[in-house]
Amino acid sequence: MTNFGRRFVTLEGGDGVGKSTLQAALVARAESGGHEVVACREPGGTPLGERLRGALFESADGETDPTAELLVFEAARAQLVAEVIRPALDRGAVVISDRFADSSLAYQHHGRGLPADLVTQANEVATGGLTPALTILLDLDPSEGAARRGAAGDYLEREDGGFHGRVRDGFRALAEAEPGRWLVLDASQSAEVVADAAWKELSARL
Secondary structure (H helix, E strand, O other), rough: EEEEEEEEEEOOOOOOOOOOHHHHHHHHHHHOOOEEEEEEEOOOOOHHHHHHHHHHHEEEEEEEOOOHHHHHHHHHHHHHHHHHHHHHHHOOOEEEEEEOOHHHHHHHHOOOOOOHHHHHHHHHHHHOOOEEEEEEEEEOOOHHHHHOOOOOOOOOOOHHHHHHHHHHHHHOOOOOOOOEEEEEEOOOHHHHHHHHHHHHHHHEEE
């Protein structure tokens, strides 16, 4: 059974779209409103998760099998849910995560071509059915994202434009299929405009 985390917010989108910038802005605004806020990222956010992140993102191009890649992400996610996200939600905090389970569907299903059922089942195991109340998609042409981030730092960022295009299409399909949970924002706008729109939606839910 899905556990709908009412104060659980996730930020999604391709590389270079501005998720970390938006996360910092939302954390500051929520804290100024008197809320306890926990910010986290995927993969990572725990000692184990950060070690898994390092091992994965230091991989050479073409070194990581897609199924192995999925399972490493899911292992880091399971630890983050158990160690950080669920305890924070249980005590009434707002949790804002830079990526969550939707990223696996976008990257490993739409991007890599792994079966949707496999990714969905792996997500279910890792999250225990935890679903964000709000997912904000920062939508941006992959070429603009690449220009923003400059030199690619890891093997995922170095994937070709076709891969990143499939990931973007995947995120958009997920948002279209579940409009009640997703807020899609044009990430080509200024960071302030994006933050204002995201905060308007988030604050209404708090």
